[in-house]
Amino acid sequence: MDVENKEGCTVTGMMSFSESELNELRKLRDNGEQLEPEELRALNRKELFERNRKPEPAPNTTIGVTYRKVYETCLEQSKTGHPSERSIAKALGKSVSTIHHHVTNLVRDGYLAKDTIREREYVLTGKPFNPIGQGKAKQSPDTLARIREETVRLQNEGVAFDPAEYARIISGRVGKSKKTVRNNFATLRKEGILPPAENPFASQRKPKPEPEPKPAANKEEPMSQGTTANGETAPEKQCENPRAIIANALVGIYDSISALQRAAYQANDKVVYGFATKLMNGELMDIKANYSKENK
Numbered sequence: 001m002d003v004e005n006k007e008g009c010t011v012t013g014m015m016s017f018s019e020s021e022l023n024e025l026r027k028l029r030d031n032g033e034q035l036e037p038e039e040l041r042a043l044n045r046k047e048l049f050e051r052n053r054k055p056e057p058a059p060n061t062t063i064g065v066t067y068r069k070v071y072e073t074c075l076e077q078s079k080t081g082h083p084s085e086r087s088i089a090k091a092l093g094k095s096v097s098t099i100h101h102h103v104t105n106l107v108r109d110g111y112l113a114k115d116t117i118r119e120r121e122y123v124l125t126g127k128p129f130n131p132i133g134q135g136k137a138k139q140s141p142d143t144l145a146r147i148r149e150e151t152v153r154l155q156n157e158g159v160a161f162d163p164a165e166y167a168r169i170i171s172g173r174v175g176k177s178k179k180t181v182r183n184n185f186a187t188l189r190k191e192g193i194l195p196p197a198e199n200p201f202a203s204q205r206k207p208k209p210e211p212e213p214k215p216a217a218n219k220e221e222p223m224s225q226g227t228t229a230n231g232e233t234a235p236e237k238q239c240e241n242p243r244a245i246i247a248n249a250l251v252g253i254y255d256s257i258s259a260l261q262r263a264a265y266q267a268n269d270k271v272v273y274g275f276a277t278k279l280m281n282g283e284l285m286d287i288k289a290n291y292s293k294e295n296k
Helices: 019-030 037-052 062-077 085-092 096-108 141-156 163-174 178-190 242-266 270-281 283-295
Strands: 002-004 010-012 112-114 122-124
Touching: 019 037, 019 178, 062 085, 062 096, 062 122, 085 096, 096 112, 141 163, 141 178, 163 178, 242 270
Parallel strands: none
Antiparallel strands: 002 010, 112 122
16 A cells, blocks of 8 residues: 655555554664565655655644543543543543553553453552653563563573564563564663674675785705705816717707607697707707717
8 A cells, every 4th residue: 555745755565564663663673683675665665755754843742631631531430430441532532542542551651450350441550640751652661571581581491592583482472562572682682681683794795815825935045056965065076078068968958859759749739749850850969969979
């Protein structure tokens, strides 16, 4: 169902939640609780509706006056019998729903109580009437105490904490809505009875990559040509025949090119294989052959 404000802005889906439920949803969201998609959608549309709505005039004190009149009517009717919501509404000329609202507040504040035999009638509790600061509904401290007691009881029973499951069980035990129970979880978290709320977006954050350890610099000096692995100085070889040294170097070059040619053949690399073949079939073979003959 659609709801329109005075400017003609339409908000869809708000009729599935009452005003008090939307206020409780707003508190749950502000306290870090994760809402269902339908609840979050309804709350966003409610806030959009409030932003586009014209400001209402300042509230007057008619609620406090009606609250007092309902109590005075109950006091007057209690002299001849037990008042009911219909009898009070008839005496004050108000609707039954309006009287029901104020009678519920009077029961909450401890001025009235339901008759044990006739549930539609009420009796006075004898509490002195002091309506200061009671024009607006407030959270009863008894409700918080009962929710705290049931929470501790569930923990002692070994029930793992889950906000939705705890709210379902406790709401059935204390006679309050699930949203009211969940709204009190924030107070219990501050008291340390419940664990802190989890961030629903924490799992979506990518962990920061740890910096790779830099390889330790090798401070050891490279081994010189004249130093052995044991740190002893190797005796210098006497170069009696330089041409023999050249011959040995040519043999090493030839062996290296041969190894390159075999590796290129196994890898089917035609370019490298052709390059190695040209080197071996060129002047390298002639020079190697000449120096080999001289050293024999």
